[in-house]
């Protein structure tokens with residue numbers, strides 16, 4: 001382990017932003033919080049991910065580790081204690097300086113703070129708490145903060161931190177307890193699920209208190225004065241492809257997390273083989289990005305399209321079709337439900353049509369109240385007709401004479417190049433670095449302040 005003394009802030013930032021790039025932090029659901037007139041910054045509910053890197057990762061957060069020193073030896077992790085890599089740790093004041101200075105320069109809209117385990121879980125969680133306390137109370141930072149809860153940390157520390165953060169997450173890391181035991185022997189399902197449950201209970205208790213508080217307080221002093229606990233909800237992350245679980249197992253775990261722990265998001269992170277460890281698979285084709293993409297598509301279907309995992313996959317068909325998105329794949333296996341008549345179908349039925357999203361389905365239901373819709377109307381509404389045309393009729397007619405035959409439709413859908421995203425089709429895998437996005441100069445300025 002290389003621990004360098006007297007490292008500059010710039011050097012630490014280089015190490016600790018690079019070390020954080022394997023944490024997924026894209027956030028499509030944030031929290032509404034206007035400026036409080038005293039501190040700096042605000043939050044909006046649609047989230048803060050305005051830009052994505054070529055490989056789909058969000059770059060609008062200052063994404064750093066508090067430290068990449070770690071007492072644990074998770075085999076898949078670059079920061080594991082057996083690796084001989086440069087190590088660094090911030091102080092709470094340094095994280096505050098970086099966050100405030102980047103925020104002032106409009107480079108970031110929030111902070112994502114994760115960490116290795118320094119000394120022990122409580123010691124690390126306390127440092128994270130101190131950082132958030134300084135940022136919120138002493139610096140008056142009112143922007144978005146996503147912070148990791150450290151498995152095994154004292155529940156009191158997690159609770160105190162939860163009142164300062166917008167989102168908290170605890171990584172499930174791997175889909176099964178056996179996989180965790182094999183690759184992350186110092187972690188266990190119980191040390192991960194216990195704080196997850198604590199955060200879930202904290203959020204739901206707060207929701208009850210808040211509604212009670214709103215009823216008793218006059219409008220103008222409502223939510224601004226009310227200390228909220230993890231108002232943007234909690235999320236988790238699973239590594240995909242480091243262990244042999246199939247998509248059915250992974251999506252079943254995700255579904256159960258949404259149902260039983262009220263998670264806001266499950267993130268899927270394609271395994272990047274950064275360590276030469278015999279327990280880890282060799283992936284000649286690089287990280288399984290297409291698989292990761294299909295899992296995200298399916299996750300979307302669970303959360304917004306009322307699909308269940310059992311409808312998409314089964315023991316006999318345990319992996320997603322790499323060539324087709326999960327909704328098209330489902331539709332081709334259930335042609336008995338099609339074609340759907342646009343002017344009569346329920347909202348729920350419309351949601352199941354490839355090429356019709358949640359917004360388009362709502363618009364269709366609204367628009368057809370005043371007139372019967374035709375294919376030109378659907379195009380204006382935003383329906384992706386090149387995908388939907390095989391599955392719908394307007395006033396009993398299809399767009400073109402076409403066969404309702406799985407092979408025929410599949411062949412035509414595959415001509416639609418959007419079935420496999422351009423970034424995955426054309427490029428290899430490249431992790432983006434904070435220093436790739438034009439912040440090098442500013443980082444230097446900050447480090448010298």
Ligand code: SF4
Pocket residue numbers: 070071072073074077078079080081115116117184
């Ligand atoms: S605890 Fe976290 S930082 Fe430490 S080795 Fe495991 S995954 Fe890496």
